[in-house]
Amino acid sequence: MSAGPAGRRGPGEFEPWGGVRPFSIKTKLTVLVVISVLITTGLSMIAVHTKTELRFITVFSMIATLLITQFVAHSLTAPLDEMNTVARSISQGDYTRRVSENRRDELGDLAQTINVMADELEAQDRQRKELVANVSHELRTPIAGLRAVLENIVDGVTEADPETMRTALKQTERLGRLVETLLDLSRLDNGVVPLKKRRFEVWPYLSGVLKEANMVASVRAGIATGSGSHTRTDVHLHLDVSPPELTAHADPERIHQVVANLIDNAVKHSPPHGRVTVKARRGAQPESLELEVLDEGPGIPKSEWHKVFERFNRGSASRPQGPGSDGGTGLGLAIARWAVDLHGGRIGVAESERGCRILVTLPGLPSVPS
Secondary structure, three states: OOOHHHHOOOOOOOOOOOOOOOHHHHHHHHHHHHHHHHHHOOOHHHHHHHOOOHHHHHHHHHHHHHHHHHHHHHHHHHHHHHHHHHHHHHOOOOOOOOOOOOOOHHHHHHHHHHHHHHHHHHHHHHHHHHHHHHHHHHHHHHHHHHHHHHHHHHHHOOOOOOOHHHHHHHHHHHHHHHHHHHHHHHHHHHOOOOOOOOOEHHHHHHHHHHHHHHHHHHHHOOOOOOOOOOOOOOOOOEEEEEEOOOOEEEEEHHHHHHHHHHHHHHOOOOOOOOOOEEEEOOOOOOOOEEEEEEEEOHHHHHHHHOOOOOOOOOOOEEEOOOOOOOOOOHHHHHOOOOHHOOOOOEEEEEOOOOOOOEEEEEOOOOOOOO
């Protein structure tokens, strides 16, 4: 099993020696008892040979045993006091404190576990703050636009003509998309959602998804997008399905989420007048499906592949979004992974000579043993 960052052992990992540490607490206590017995026995033997009174020997052995016990007790309680202080700080919201990991016993493992817990709590707290900031930013623009339109109508500055109401409708639709994204996040947190799988033809289905994406982009051009609906109209979407009669067995609504979010992400990272290609091929199992979404953007460094589908991750490229695109909430790819996981499939970044290539594999029908 590989070690964690900076050589840190993961939870549940133990060193060699057959599962017994050479410096465990149990070993230390055993050594303490042995040393105490040896001291008492040695002093008793000295008393017999030197004819020293027994009470002096008893006093000396007690003092020596107490000193050794005090030393061992301090070595055990000092890290516990430190852990208590750090745990109290964490409970009060200070996730910057860490416990020293300079021991090779059970207390060292406990210190490591506390530090891992602090790291995870710090990451969750940071994600929570990012979510509040991102959602606040996403909500502010459409609410301000909708309020401005309604105020102009109420004040008589503009009339409630179809064009003005269409502008208000666009802002309302954006709010609806953001709420839908948050509902998807809530479903993700609450666990498995029942799938409504059925057999469908891939070409007309994906063609409809791409047409919807293009139509939404045309209607909403010039207005910042919510998650899952891009606004750029300069990027060309291309569909490649082989064979044309290809069919798949999955939940169309969830696959729509996957494809729409992958297209949204690819368009955001595409150069001006770039091309996004959606490929579909037959998988290894009956009615299984392999999907690829390929863009012509700057791509993703291999060192960041494992972070692509994390929540709120919006990349670290110097210019992660193309012109006319906002950063989104950073939830689109996390939701795509969630939908793929519900199907028991796989999603990940694949090697590509240019741009970013996301590969999705859906299992289709379960194989029937012969």
